[in-house]
Amino acid sequence: MHNGQTSIELIFPSILGYEIIARRVVATFANFVGFDQARIDDLKTAVSEACINAIEHGNQLQPHLPVYITSSYDGHRFAVEVSDTGTNPLAIIKEPKTIEEKLAGAASLRGMGMMLMAALADEFIVEPSAAPGNTVRLIWYQCEVAHT
Amino acid sequence: MSDDTKRSKPSEKMIELRLPSKLGYERVAMDAAASLASRMGFETDRVSALKTAVSEAVTNAIEHGNQHDEAMKVVVLLTVRGDELIVSVTDQGHKTIDEAYVSRVPQISEAMKRDDKGGWGIWLIQELMDEVEFTTAPSGGNQVRMVIHLER
Secondary structure (H helix, E strand, O other), X not given: OOOOOEEEXXXXXXXXXXXXXXXXXXXXXXXXXXXXHHHHHHHHHHHHHHHHXXXXXXXXXXXXXXXXXXXXXXXXXXXXXXXXXXXXXXXXXXXXXXXXXXXXXXXXXXXXXXXXXXXXXXXXXXXXXXXOOEEEEEEEEOOOOOOO | OOHHHHOXXXXXXXXXXXXXXXXXXXXXXHHHHHHHHHHXXXXXXXXXXXXXXXHHHHHHHHHHHOOOOOOOEEEEEEEEEOOEEEEEEEOOOOOOOOHHHHHOOOOHHHHHHOOXXXXXXXXXXXXXXXXXXXXXXXXXXXXXXXXXXXXX
């Protein structure tokens, strides 16, 4: 039984590979509050993508720049906010190329992260941080959100 | 970001984790430490020892230092410095660690006579880690600093 809002915070350097630690921390938290394995797998993939974006794009692979993660749970809603401290805005691609187009060489094989995060989370928001940088907010609900 | 995180040297890599003082959340710290230690190349048995020590340190911080007050945080700093991993666990110091506990070696025969079989945490941490230091953090809380060396 979960009472009230609980949150954890994680700060790590902008080094590729450290997203694995972030992914594990958030997955352990989600498991502890009762999420099932399928949702945790989605969450791990989306959190990894958000962290890699923060490291590569927002913080431009500068190890001394931190990536901030705040994850919270209120008994129903599980939220993960990933913030970088860089000044390079994360571009949202309005009409992304399909996988087939990418495989055919019509576009870079990279650049699927935003689509993946949008597909895997119940809610996905990218916005500028209060401080310089970007924040990606990923939200999952314990019970599936009804789609009309 | 804590003052320690801000003070990290360029050659150091530091991860900061802040947890609520609620039993069960020590698992988050255990998994973070294990993940980092595995990445550094520590053998499985050393990673297991680290997880046990981190679990004991965070549990102590939740139960004793922060007295189960969920609003109080336990701060876990994981610092990679060359071939060593330094783990620092800090509470907000509701109750300080009794110095007698730090040097005490618990006796199984005595423990078996008690209803409460606890009291092994600090001894376990000292047995499992290469270096251990119990201090008071600048913030006033209890701080356990544990070091584990990578042997190649």
